[in-house]
Amino acid sequence: MKRLAAACAILALSVSAAYAADDPITIRKALMDSNGAAAAVSAGMLKGEIPYNPLVAKEAIMALRAVSHAYGSFFPAGSDKGNTKASPKIWQDAAGFQAALAKFRTEADAAAEASGKKGPADLAAFKTVITPVLGNCAACHRNYRLK
């Protein structure tokens, strides 16, 4: 069973790598849509509109973390053109964009680390770890996404 799961994971990775080469814009938008959904569920719990659930919180954190690690791989040269809101600054100020990604990644890693096996124990614990992660959305969009 374990071996099958590993084989599937490897297959999924190689399929997504081939797909990435074809259409990085579609993939990076899908990753950001995942960010959007994870942020919405997080905000819902923080505002008390959705009852707090540690496993849901952990799922949101892990989804954000996965995006934070993958996202930088989908900006090959030339992908500033097309159906995209990626700012030309991503390529002009590559170091700045890398720094924004690194900050997002570091904070998402810290949230994942702090959330333990079963997720943050309560809403206060979740709020402490998720707030810095969510601060990256607007910060990066302000600099690197077109209106």
Ligand code: HEC
């Ligand atoms: C390091 C930079 C960076 C961070 C951090 C970041 N984004 Fe984005 N986001 C972008 C860029 C660049 C685009 C435009 C990509 C494109 O159109 O090709 C974008 C686009 C989006 C979109 C539109 C996707 C689409 O389908 O067109 C959503 C939704 C989104 N981001 C949500 C979020 C949320 C929520 C967070 C925080 C949890 C976040 N982003 C963090 C850079 C970032």
